[in-house]
Amino acid sequence: MFARSSSRIFNVINISCIQSRSARAWVRKPLGSPMAKSKMFRIAPKKFIPADEKAEVKRLYDNYFHQMKSLRHYFFEQSLEQAESGEVAQMKHRLEEEEHIRLMEENRLENEKTAKLREEKLKIQAEKTRENILASLINKEEETRLYEIQIEAFLEKQKATPFIQAENIEKAIEEALANPVDFNFAIDLDGYVYRGRETAIEKIPEEERERLRSN
Amino acid sequence: MASAIPTFTKIGKVIRLNKHGCTNRPFYHIVVQKVKRKCYISHMKISITLKKKYYTRDNFDGPVIEQVGSYDAMPNSQHEKLVAVNFERVQYWLAQGAGMSNPVAQLLGLSGFLPNHPQTLIQSWKNRREPPRERKLQPIKGIAPPLDNPKI
Secondary structure (H helix, E strand, C coil): CCCCCCCCCCCCCCCCCCCCCCCCCCCCCCCCCCCCCCCCCCCCCCCCHHHHHHHHHHHHHHHHHHHHHHHHHHHHEEEEHHHHCCHHHHHHHEEEEEEEHHHHHHHHHHHHHHHHHEEEHHHHHHHHHHHHHHHHHHHHHHHHHHHHHHHHHHHHHHHHCCEEEEEEEEHHHHHHHHHEEEEEEEEEEEEEEECCCCCCCCCCCCCHHHCCCCC | CCCCCCCCCCCEEEEEEEEEECCCCEEEEEEEEECCCCCCCCCCCEEEEECCCCCCCCCCCEEEEEEEEEEEECCCCCCCCCCEEEEEHHHHHHCCCCEHHHHEEEEEEEHCCCCCCCCHHHHHHHHHCCCCEEEECCCCCCCCCCCCCCCC
């Protein structure tokens, strides 16, 4: 006979492989098999429903579904109203109120605690900052004092150097003109100076050489 | 056809009749049940280990959420078919968006809670036109009919 086609079974996790003596479940006719002889020329009887009956049926169903839809919406709205005003809702509301009060109380206590801690911390911090500021002010004072001393010393030095004032200017000019400084000189590695542009080293005897002292 | 009222989304729950009772004596519980999926195989004769621990008669759908009534299909000694319905809970579930099967809708329509289902009217005028077909088994009225099959 024909081989048994495999039947796909929906939504079944395990099929136990225990032998069962009951009949095998018929899911559907195998796809490749031919039509049965009894069914070859069968015409399925179609129910004839007159048009007016059909219209009546349609009218009834339309009315019914329309009514059901409105009823469902009505029930829905009723449920919403009840949810807000019913006993359960009132109890819930009361419980929520109590919970709220309790939590607010807790929050208040917690806030007080933390406020105390915060105040202490702030006190300590304030002390620290005060000390810091004092120390920095003292430092600043010291620094300014030292700076002033330095400035004094510097000024002293500067004053000591010979400045040309407005009164001495003519005198200084005459002096400068009288004593021209000649920079045309060379220096040896040993420190001997050779003045003048055209001086040669060999022409000067050793005794007469100048020497710049490294003062 | 667009309407002013928006359509309800399906919540996957349905009010339907669950068949209990025994052979030749159906008894229905009107329950609110979760709809899981359409099952194409209703009669399995192989032993199968399903996801559930045991094969229940819950129509392969989810477990029963709430029983909302009962319907006794067999008429009693006073020729009454008794129906019990918890209308408050039915209203709640309809408000939530649960669906209804045809028989439940018909029963609720007959009770007056909902408008009459068209099926009741259609069936009634069909019955008036021609009487319902003869059934082999008469409904049990408390006592089983005598066996007239000589072969048993």
